[in-house]
Amino acid sequence: MQALVEAGLAQRQLGYRGRFAPSPTGALHRGNLRTALLSWLHARLRGGAWLLRLDDLDTPRNRAGAESSILTDLAWLGLNWDGPVLRQSERRGLYATALSALRRHGLLYPCRCSRRLLADISAPHGAAAVYPGTCRAASGGWGPVQGRLPSWRLRLEPGSLHWLESYGAPGELDGPAAVGDVVLRRADGYLAYHLATAVDELVLGISDVVRGDDLWGATGAQVAVMAALGAPPPRYGHVPLLCDGSGRRLSKREGAEGLAGYHQLGMDAAAVVGQLAASAALVPAGSRLSAAELLQQLSSERLDQVLRGAQA
Known part of the structure; x- marks a missing residue:
């Protein structure tokens, strides 16, 4: 990769x-x-x-x-x-390779939060929800539990994320506070948009x-x-x-x-x-x-x- x-x-x-x-x-x-x-x-x-x-x-x-x-x-x-x-759809192997590399380097963790739980922790007033890291320290493993696989999240470290922005608002967001640990592979097996x-x-x-x-x-x-x-x-x-x-x-x-x-x-x-x-x-x-x-x-x-x- x-x-x-x-x-x-x-x-x-x-x-x-x-x-x-x-x-x-x-x-x-x-x-x-x-x-x-x-x-x-x-x-x-x-x-x-x-x-x-x-x-x-x-x-x-x-x-x-x-x-x-x-x-x-x-x-x-x-x-x-x-x-x-x-x-x-013709590049799934490439994305899977990237996902495997991130997992090998310890940058991912399994998340078993249900949609209902994620809805309950969503930000109020329509603001974008930021995952609070509920499963960061969990030890459930990567395999199925009660027939359900976990989603895979990227573990964000403290600090800001920066990019060069030509027209929009300045390119800076606080990683943990404004973005959170992003899902890169959904529980249903679909690779996530942000990863691809x-x-x-x-x-x-x-x-x-x-x-x-x-x-x-x-x-x-x-x-x-x-x-x-x-x-x-x-x-x-x-x-x-x-x-x-x-x-x-x-x-x-x-x-x-x-x-x-x-x-x-x-x-x-x-x-x-x-x-x-x-x-x-x-x-x-x-x-x-x-x-x-x-x-x-x-x-x-x-x-x-x-x-x-x-x-x-």
Whole structure:
């Protein structure tokens, strides 16, 4: 595992490598589409690579036809990616290797807390729950108890987790207080999102991650996994979410259904790219242009200025 991580870090040093990583749980909604456009622009304006990875490990949530829809939508908008499509479902062996390495180094422990218990200890008022370490000192072992296997948690040491942040809130979280001991393998045997994402960012040599600012809070857990694997995280840029006129985040129930809605309005790709870019204040409202034409009109400095201003 160490050799793969070192190779990925060497790849990162060769130049910009970004990625877009949707889950095939349905069609890309309008917020996803705008984030994809911003991520693509961020990479292309820096002369970098832009990879497409499908985060499809949670197979019960995957929907038939979703992968094809995602690829078709990105291509229709002119957001070309580099190399083959990457699927996390085809990389399970890699994640299992990382998990085994962490366990061999004593960085994991088995947790047998039930969902009900975890719900009881959740933070109030909708705040993110932080696991209090209930099973840290338990001696139940790694095998099944009453027919149920434990989940595997990463043991976080005291201290802060840091990452370079381009657009969102400063990249710092207290490990034990704000993140807690993260589950890396669920009790049902599924490998966790944070493990797979962290491993991929390292092994694929990702230098920059541009994604929605609703994922800012997830960064701490992923940085913790990378630190446990002995590697620094990439640079992050958490961009504003697409909101309605009242400033509320759009949801599928509120008409954020993606390209299907644009198609119903008779909008072509130039109109859609123009609307998405205008919603991020990159071009005037009513603009019509292709992704390639938008790229020619912008500079990396202009994109940074707009995205930083949006977070002010």
